[in-house]
Amino acid sequence: MEEQGKPPAGAPNAYTQVHEVVAGDTLGKIAAKYYGDASLYMTIFDANKSQLKDPNKIFPGQKLVIP
Amino acid sequence: MMIRKYKNFGFMALAATVLLSACANQMEPAQTAIAGIDSAVSAASADAGKYIPDQLASVQAKLADLKASFDKKDYKAVLTGAPAVLTEAQGLLGAAAIKKDEVVKAANASWTGMAASLPGLVAAVSSRVAVLAKSKHPPAGVDVAAAKSASEEATSLWSKAQAAFAAGNVEEAVAAANDVKAKAEAAAAALKMKLPEAAPAAAAAAAK
Numbered sequence: 104m105e106e107q108g109k110p111p112a113g114a115p116n117a118y119t120q121v122h123e124v125v126a127g128d129t130l131g132k133i134a135a136k137y138y139g140d141a142s143l144y145m146t147i148f149d150a151n152k153s154q155l156k157d158p159n160k161i162f163p164g165q166k167l168v169i170p
Numbered sequence: 171m172m173i174r175k176y177k178n179f180g181f182m183a184l185a186a187t188v189l190l191s192a193c194a195n196q197m198e199p200a201q202t203a204i205a206g207i208d209s210a211v212s213a214a215s216a217d218a219g220k221y222i223p224d225q226l227a228s229v230q231a232k233l234a235d236l237k238a239s240f241d242k243k244d245y246k247a248v249l250t251g252a253p254a255v256l257t258e259a260q261g262l263l264g265a266a267a268i269k270k271d272e273v274v275k276a277a278n279a280s281w282t283g284m285a286a287s288l289p290g291l292v293a294a295v296s297s298r299v300a301v302l303a304k305s306k307h308p309p310a311g312v313d314v315a316a317a318k319s320a321s322e323e324a325t326s327l328w329s330k331a332q333a334a335f336a337a338g339n340v341e342e343a344v345a346a347a348n349d350v351k352a353k354a355e356a357a358a359a360a361l362k363m364k365l366p367e368a369a370p371a372a373a374a375a376a377a378k
């Protein structure tokens with residue numbers, strides 16, 4: 104029987120949490136909300152590199168994956 | 171008068187001899203009948219006990235009744251009742267196979283859904299644990315240690331589930347996968363992660 108493996112750790116999947124950016128959000132604020140630590144903002148940036156080019160530029164309505 | 175008495179005694183002795191002889195003649199077929207039923211029950215007992223326990227118990231009870239009759243030397247009762255019980259006993263194997271097939275099909279269907287969704291759940295939880303382990307101040311109410319422990323257990327159980335499935339033990343795989351789900355959900359709760367409600371369906375659809 105074929106073994107059914109798991110997706111690579113960190114890869115977004117149906118269970119990955121998503122945060123919709125609202126006015127006033129920064130990656131630091133989002134990191135503080137989910138991780139309790141704003142300094143972990145790069146974790147969110149790295150997980151969303153497909154849509155973010157600059158960690159300081161996020162826009163309302165963007166849906167960010169929260170690893 | 172005396173002659174009549176002897177005649178009666180002689181008749182009774184003859185009748186008793188005929189009766190005993192008849193009983194002795196029935197003992198062996200009764201014993202064979204019980205052995206046949208015993209053999210059929212033994213052959214089916216593993217799967218029947220697992221998949222049709224009530225049906226097995228019913229046949230075992232009837233077999234016990236026959237054995238009780240045999241012990242009381244009521245061989246006629248054994249020989250009268252045995253054919254029906256033998257038929258039931260011989261039907262156990264087939265009935266268990268049909269039920270097993272149904273159970274395995276259902277387990278396979280469950281496995282397909284779980285194999286599509288659980289790795290994502292485990293990965294999402296593990297990923298969050300890894301990030302929160304670096305956090306200097308995890309959010310209030312988040313128990314990273316408990317989540318880490320549950321997440322590791324879920325990962326380990328998922329390996330066990332996959333190994334069981336690979337070995338063809340679908341039911342064991344599904345049971346382990348249910349444990350994985352419970353552990354991963356416990357980890358998510360400890361992390362205060364809100365799991366998307368439609369995630370399992372979405373994962374299953376994505377896997378197709």
